[in-house]
Amino acid sequence: MFSSTFSNKIFLITGASSGIGKELSIYLSKLGATLIITARDKSRLNETFNLLNGKGHRQFSIDISIPSKISNLMNNIYSECGQLDGLVHCAGEHHTMPVQMISEESYDKLFNINTKSALFLAKAFRKKGRCNPNGASIIFLSSAAALSGEAGISEYSASKLALEGFARSLASELSKQKIRVNCIAPGVVRTEMTENSLHALTPEQFLKIQNRHLLGIGKIEDVIGPIVFLLSDYAKWITGVNLSVDGGYTLG
DSSP: OOHHHHTTOEEEEESTTSHHHHHHHHHHHHTTOEEEEEESOHHHHHHHHHTOOSSOOEEEEOOTTSHHHHHHHHHHHHHHHOOBSEEEEOOOOOOOOOGGGOOHHHHHHHHIIIIIHHHHHHHHHTSTTTBOTTOEEEEEEOOGGGTSOOTTOHHHHHHHHHHHHHHHHHHHHHGGGTEEEEEEEEOOBOOHHHHHHHHTSOHHHHHHHHHHSTTOSBOHHHHHHHHHHHHSGGGTTOOSOEEEESTTGGGO
C-alpha cells in the first residue's frame, strides 16, 4: 500500500538512535524512502544507520535542544540532501519527579528537548526551498500523558500538552505552504526508555497502568503504522490533528 508512496521521498527523523525513532527509520527505509537521522548518541545513531535499507541516507549527531544546532543542521541537510518531504520529531525525554523536587533546571531541560526543539525545527523546516512545495508533513511525537495526568509527571505532561497546542496553531499557519502538522500521542509503549520506567514500579502500580490500556501495553509497531500513514499522501487532507494511539488509555 505505502511502498510506491515513499519512493523518492526524503524524511528527517529525530531521536533515531533508539525506540520509535529507530524502528520508524528502519521501516521507512524498507519502503524506499531516503532518511536523514539525528540523535545525540553518535555510536547508537550509527547502529541505526547501518540497519537502513538502500543508499543515500545521512546521519547527524547533534543536541536537538539547542536552537543554533538545529539551524546548522537544516542548513547542512538542504545543501547536501535537498528538499525534505517530511519531519518526524521523535526525540524527547521523560522522567518521573514529584512536584516538590522539580527545579528550574529540570523544567527547562525537559521543555527544551520536548517542546522548544519542535518550534525551532518547524521554523527551519518551513523556510523557502527547505521542503517540498507540493506538500510536506510534520509530525510531533506527543503522549497520552498530555491529556491524562498521573502523579509525578507534571513537567512531562505540561511539555507534551504545550507541544499539541503549538502543533494546532502551526497547522493553521503553515497550511498556505502546503505543510501539514499533526501529533501522535502514544500511551505506554514497550521501548527501552519505558521498560526502565516500568521496572521501577511496584506490581500494583504496573497493574494500574496496564489496566488503563484497554487493549494492552503497546508495541513500537503499533505507533509506526499511524505515523507512516500521516506522512503519506493518503493523509494529504489531514492537518491539525492529535491522534491518540494509546490502546484506550485516555478513555479511563
